[in-house]
Amino acid sequence: MASKDTSRGTVNYFTEELAKEHELYLLKHALLIYNDPGLSLGPLSEPPNRSPMLPTYVIRERIADTGDCYVIARGDQQGEAKINRKGDLLGSRNFLFPTFTLPSRPHAVYVLVKDLIKCLESALSSAEFLHQNAQLYGVKASPEELEFLKENRLCSSEEANDDICFVTAKSAFMLFGARVVVGGTRLVDDYWEQITKEQGFLPHHRVFAIKSKILKVLLTLKPSATSDETSKILDCDIPNEPSYQIVSEQPSWELRQEYARDLTQGEHLSVIVPGQNITGSLELSAQFKLPKYHGKTSLQAAIQAGTQDTPIGALPSPFNTSQPAPSETASKSDKRLLSGILYPLAGPKLDKNSGTQSSGSSSSHDVTLNVNGWKFEMPVRSDPSDTCTYSSKGLPIHDSWSIVERLKSLTPNEINEMQHIHDSVYVNTGLQKARRTRKTRWTKYWQYKAGVPIGTTQQNASAVMQKYLKELETHIEVVRTLDEANDREQVTTIRRVPNPNFLGHSNITGLKPPYISE
Numbered sequence: 050m051a052s053k054d055t056s057r058g059t060v061n062y063f064t065e066e067l068a069k070e071h072e073l074y075l076l077k078h079a080l081l082i083y084n085d086p087g088l089s090l091g092p093l094s095e096p097p098n099r100s101p102m103l104p105t106y107v108i109r110e111r112i113a114d115t116g117d118c119y120v121i122a123r124g125d126q127q128g129e130a131k132i133n134r135k136g137d138l139l140g141s142r143n144f145l146f147p148t149f150t151l152p153s154r155p156h157a158v159y160v161l162v163k164d165l166i167k168c169l170e171s172a173l174s175s176a177e178f179l180h181q182n183a184q185l186y187g188v189k190a191s192p193e194e195l196e197f198l199k200e201n202r203l204c205s206s207e208e209a210n211d212d213i214c215f216v217t218a219k220s221a222f223m224l225f226g227a228r229v230v231v232g233g234t235r236l237v238d239d240y241w242e243q244i245t246k247e248q249g250f251l252p253h254h255r256v257f258a259i260k261s262k263i264l265k266v267l268l269t270l271k272p273s274a275t276s277d278e279t280s281k282i283l284d285c286d287i288p289n290e291p292s293y294q295i296v297s298e299q300p301s302w303e304l305r306q307e308y309a310r311d312l313t314q315g316e317h318l319s320v321i322v323p324g325q326n327i328t329g330s331l332e333l334s335a336q337f338k339l340p341k342y343h344g345k346t347s348l349q350a351a352i353q354a355g356t357q358d359t360p361i362g363a364l365p366s367p368f369n370t371s372q373p374a375p376s377e378t379a380s381k382s383d384k385r386l387l388s389g390i391l392y393p394l395a396g397p398k399l400d401k402n403s404g405t406q407s408s409g410s411s412s413s414h415d416v417t418l419n420v421n422g423w424k425f426e427m428p429v430r431s432d433p434s435d436t437c438t439y440s441s442k443g444l445p446i447h448d449s450w451s452i453v454e455r456l457k458s459l460t461p462n463e464i465n466e467m468q469h470i471h472d473s474v475y476v477n478t479g480l481q482k483a484r485r486t487r488k489t490r491w492t493k494y495w496q497y498k499a500g501v502p503i504g505t506t507q508q509n510a511s512a513v514m515q516k517y518l519k520e521l522e523t524h525i526e527v528v529r530t531l532d533e534a535n536d537r538e539q540v541t542t543i544r545r546v547p548n549p550n551f552l553g554h555s556n557i558t559g560l561k562p563p564y565i566s567e
Contacts, residue, residue: 128240362457
């Protein structure tokens with residue numbers, strides 16, 4: 050960026066050289082990924098259909114001492130190496146918008162919200178944009194600051210003063226990452242690099258929408274591209290997932306007749322007719338047990354001793370040490386039918402976030418969480434650099450060096466209530482995972498029944514309507530059979546005839562059906 054130092058502040062303009070550098074990067078990247086749907090993430094002319102999901106890293110109830118941003122609750126060590134505390138990008142990186150420092154605020158670099166919106170190609174107003182991105186704190190420009198911005202051509206005098214606000218450049222980089230960097234590359238130019246990597250993103254994944262003039266140059270550089278390849282560049286590919294992964298087909302008519310005949314005659318059934326259904330549907334399992342943080346009689350003993358409201362850390366050590374472990378006291382009645390909703394054929398898997406098994410009846414125990422005979426099975430972290438927040442079962446991950454003191458302050462009544470709450474979290478988490486899987490599979494099943502490509506999404510629905518249905522209408526099937534009587538080959542041509550329900554062949558031409566009387 051070309052910087053301009055004034056006696057009252059600094060301005061870094063977004064120059065034409067940086068704009069050309071960014072366009073050249075987009076062209077090079079488009080040449081690499083245009084024929085790879087997994088990396089292009091939808092039509093190149095539109096924003097990617099998938100972006101990283103970021104954690105909540107600010108405390109919105111508290112404003113920093115500088116008065117221009119929220120208090121940062123957590124950060125990323127790799128991201129801090131890409132930008133300094135003031136807000137200047139490091140490592141030869143440049144912002145996609147003008148930045149500035151103010152005479153009254155020389156400690157930080159700022160960007161106007163309107164420039165940030167323009168960079169992200171959003172159609173929202175400044176107020177709507179800040180409301181949608183709640184981790185940004187918008188600062189209204191004072192009269193002196195407005196004068197500085199207008200003198201340095203960062204805003205025009207025609208703009209309403211109430212609409213001019215700015216945010217810190219560092220907060221914009223933390224939230225949007227590579228999207229606000231010239232030639233921004235996923236992971237390389239993202240602040241939350243580790244979190245983005247865990248969500249399956251690669252440096253080759255597309256970050257920006259490609260402008261039409263760059264797409265035209267792209268087609269010029271590919272002279273051998275056909276119309277199909279052109280549509281593949283300008284539109285996303287039509288999916289075609291194999292149906293056998295989604296649908297278990299119903300057997301033929303002859304097989305069902307044989308099954309019915311054997312059934313009526315009382316003969317042994319030699320063939321199983323499963324019918325037609327989706328594969329991998331909702332399956333119930335009784336693998337999980339209720340969380341047991343106390344023995345069978347420990348709570349009763351606490352009630353008899355009158356210590357049910359006394360913190361367990363204050364109880365004498367021998368109070369519950371004679372109680373059997375939860376694994377010994379757990380009986381068949383401890384299991385619940387719906388507390389173990391698993392994926393099909395899913396066995397015990399190690400939870401990388403919590404260090405415990407995510408399924409199965411035997412989960413690993415942390416012996417440090419045993420307090421006077423009360424044994425807790427909770428996900429904990431031992432590495433301070435671990436940024437995982439929740440385990441696969443839905444419980445928050447606590448710090449191993451601080452959770453023990455919190456557990457000692459619990460009373461037997463509170464532990465009993467905590468068991469019920471944790472059991473509810475397990476059930477709800479398992480149900481939501483099963484619902485998401487079932488919804489996806491049933492959607493694909495009905496796509497199969499409707500005759501559209503399996504895996505069609507909202508992003509490529511237009512391609513299905515415009516290309517796939519037209520190909521379906523003009524498809525000609527040729528069947529060759531041998532005519533033994535005449536000793537010759539007989540060729541039969543089958544062409545589809547669209548009915549009025551087919552797209553573009555409706556027999557209703559007016560606003561009302563022609564058979565409705567006035």
